[in-house]
Amino acid sequence: MSTPSPAAIVEMRDILKVYPNGVRANDHVNFSVLPQEIHALVGENGAGKSTLMKILYGMERPTAGQIFVRGKPVTIHSPHEAIALGIGMVHQNFMLVPSFTIAENVVLGAEPVKRGLLDFKAAVEATRQLSEQYGLAVDPEAVVEAVPVGIRQRVEILKALYRGADVLILDEPTAVLTPQETHELFAAIRNLVRNGKTVIFISHKLREVKAISDRVSVMRNARMVDTVNTREVSEDQIARMMVGREVFLHVDKPRLQRGEVVLQVRDLEYVTEAGVETLKGVSFNVYAGEILGIAGVEGNGQTELVEVITGLRRAAAGRVRLCGKDITNASPRQVRLAGVAHIPEDRLTNGAALEASIADNLIVDRYERPPFTRGGLLQPAAIAENAETLIDQFAIRAPDGSLLVGSLSGGNMQKVILARELSSRPKLLVAAQPTRGVDIGASEFIYEQLVQARNNGVAVLLVSADLNEVMSLADRILVMKDGEVTAIFPEVAALSEEEIGYYMLGVKHMPRETLAERM
Numbered sequence: 381m382s383t384p385s386p387a388a389i390v391e392m393r394d395i396l397k398v399y400p401n402g403v404r405a406n407d408h409v410n411f412s413v414l415p416q417e418i419h420a421l422v423g424e425n426g427a428g429k430s431t432l433m434k435i436l437y438g439m440e441r442p443t444a445g446q447i448f449v450r451g452k453p454v455t456i457h458s459p460h461e462a463i464a465l466g467i468g469m470v471h472q473n474f475m476l477v478p479s480f481t482i483a484e485n486v487v488l489g490a491e492p493v494k495r496g497l498l499d500f501k502a503a504v505e506a507t508r509q510l511s512e513q514y515g516l517a518v519d520p521e522a523v524v525e526a527v528p529v530g531i532r533q534r535v536e537i538l539k540a541l542y543r544g545a546d547v548l549i550l551d552e553p554t555a556v557l558t559p560q561e562t563h564e565l566f567a568a569i570r571n572l573v574r575n576g577k578t579v580i581f582i583s584h585k586l587r588e589v590k591a592i593s594d595r596v597s598v599m600r601n602a603r604m605v606d607t608v609n610t611r612e613v614s615e616d617q618i619a620r621m622m623v624g625r626e627v628f629l630h631v632d633k634p635r636l637q638r639g640e641v642v643l644q645v646r647d648l649e650y651v652t653e654a655g656v657e658t659l660k661g662v663s664f665n666v667y668a669g670e671i672l673g674i675a676g677v678e679g680n681g682q683t684e685l686v687e688v689i690t691g692l693r694r695a696a697a698g699r700v701r702l703c704g705k706d707i708t709n710a711s712p713r714q715v716r717l718a719g720v721a722h723i724p725e726d727r728l729t730n731g732a733a734l735e736a737s738i739a740d741n742l743i744v745d746r747y748e749r750p751p752f753t754r755g756g757l758l759q760p761a762a763i764a765e766n767a768e769t770l771i772d773q774f775a776i777r778a779p780d781g782s783l784l785v786g787s788l789s790g791g792n793m794q795k796v797i798l799a800r801e802l803s804s805r806p807k808l809l810v811a812a813q814p815t816r817g818v819d820i821g822a823s824e825f826i827y828e829q830l831v832q833a834r835n836n837g838v839a840v841l842l843v844s845a846d847l848n849e850v851m852s853l854a855d856r857i858l859v860m861k862d863g864e865v866t867a868i869f870p871e872v873a874a875l876s877e878e879e880i881g882y883y884m885l886g887v888k889h890m891p892r893e894t895l896a897e898r899m
Contacts, residue, residue, distance in 0.1 A: 389415040395445035405431040407602040420589040423599035424819040437469045438462040468540025469549040478525035483507040515571040530561030549580045559881035586615040631852045639668030642839035648698035660863045671840040673854025681863035690722045691715040719807035731797045739767035739781030774799040791822030812843045859883040868898040
């Protein structure tokens with residue numbers, strides 16, 4: 381048996397995880413965390429970091445290897461056993477009961493009981509004491525569904541603390557937060573460490589990794605590349621370790637040459653089947669040769685806006701015009717024929733046919749037209765040639781077009797969708813979450829293609845939950861909150877994330893006259 385590091389609170393030695401299909405998710409990984417440190421764990425999708433943390437939290441069993449907690453060898457069969465060892469995990473997708481109060485969620489499963497029933501007062505008091513001790517301000521009696529995303533994040537952390545966690549695993553904790561909420565979370569994390577806790581911070585946002593962590597461990601291809609002191613490396617160096625080559629994280633755009641209005645949206649409204657109004661009088665323009673970025677916390681009407689524009693939902697009121705032509709409530713096919721391309725936010729459901737080949741996915745919107753069809757018959761040679769050209773042009777890692785799309789990595793699948801949409805020569809490209817779940821290398825390529833489309837005169841509407849991505853790519857930024865446009869910024873260069881964050885939170889709202897001037 382190997383000897384544990386005397387300094388580490390958690391140490392994972394020689395961790396091997398091989399799935400029944402032969403895939404190695406962790407290949408003899410060593411990972412060590414010191415007490416009261418903020419330790420970042422980074423890597424591309426599929427690098428193995430999530431599997432490693434699931435093993436530590438008892439959600440997965442290692443094929444081989446050892447785990448030490450406070451210097452003692454342990455075997456962790458379940459999250460319950462991990463919690464008993466003082467290890468807690470806050471997942472990216474919150475696991476809260478929306479109709480319960482914050483206090484009820486915090487104590488759920490470990491409730492204080494009085495006469496056989498939940499002691500609500502005790503639950504409220506325990507939640508209040510924890511929130512005050514660790515600087516995680518919440519109203520214990522507030523109902524979860526009525527509080528902002530940032531508060532829900534605190535509730536998840538309080539749940540782990542209530543169960544006695546000394547080591548907190550935070551999985552992409554800032555993915556759905558505004559800049560202000562992120563700053564508040566970082567202050568809370570530092571306060572946790574001052575109070576004796578240890579934090580493992582999983583993130584793909586390298587700027588945040590640099591800002592919050594003491595050390596950073598980098599994984600690539602199921603192996604641990606290195607662990608370094610964060611202050612001694614740059615974002616570019618971390619990215620290079622993640623990808624294995626030089627990565628250019630900064631987007632260079634030539635000066636904006638804005639043309640005529642391509643997309644005109646006026647007073648757009650959308651109401652769900654349940655009668656909830658999720659778009660409330662949305663108005664804006666997108667011009668040829670520009671990228672208009674839409675910023676906002678997810679769930680504030682962005683999905684409905686994109687799907688109304690692309691014909692996937694029907695507007696309750698308002699107009700959508702493309703180059704002066706009314707396409708309001710046109711079918712998706714009519715919208716595409718008018719010159720709209722769409723990279724959907726959910727590529728697995730709406731973006732690609734997983735059981736079809738790359739070649740077929742690349743012509744799914746034009747298979748009935750020459751050169752792919754003649755005399756009512758498909759032309760296999762033309763279809764294969766088109767696939768070969770686009771695979772090469774868009775750097776899709778595949779031997780040929782016959783490969784099923786479902787067998788591709790997330791980044792290569794997204795490149796297939798990007799290739800199909802841009803090769804349609806659109807007037808308007810609607811790109812929704814174009815780099816979600818995509819590696820840094822593929823993200824870099826996608827950025828280049830979006831900017832190239834803009835340089836070629838395409839109007840690009842970019843919707844992203846990653847504010848840094850929006851600020852890097854967009855020429856103008858529109859902010860949405862609760863289905864409304866709260867701000868339009870005509871210049872991005874002098875903007876700060878904090879300023880945009882005020883409008884994302886709804887703390888600030890530009891006057892209607894200003895919005896109308898900036899459309």
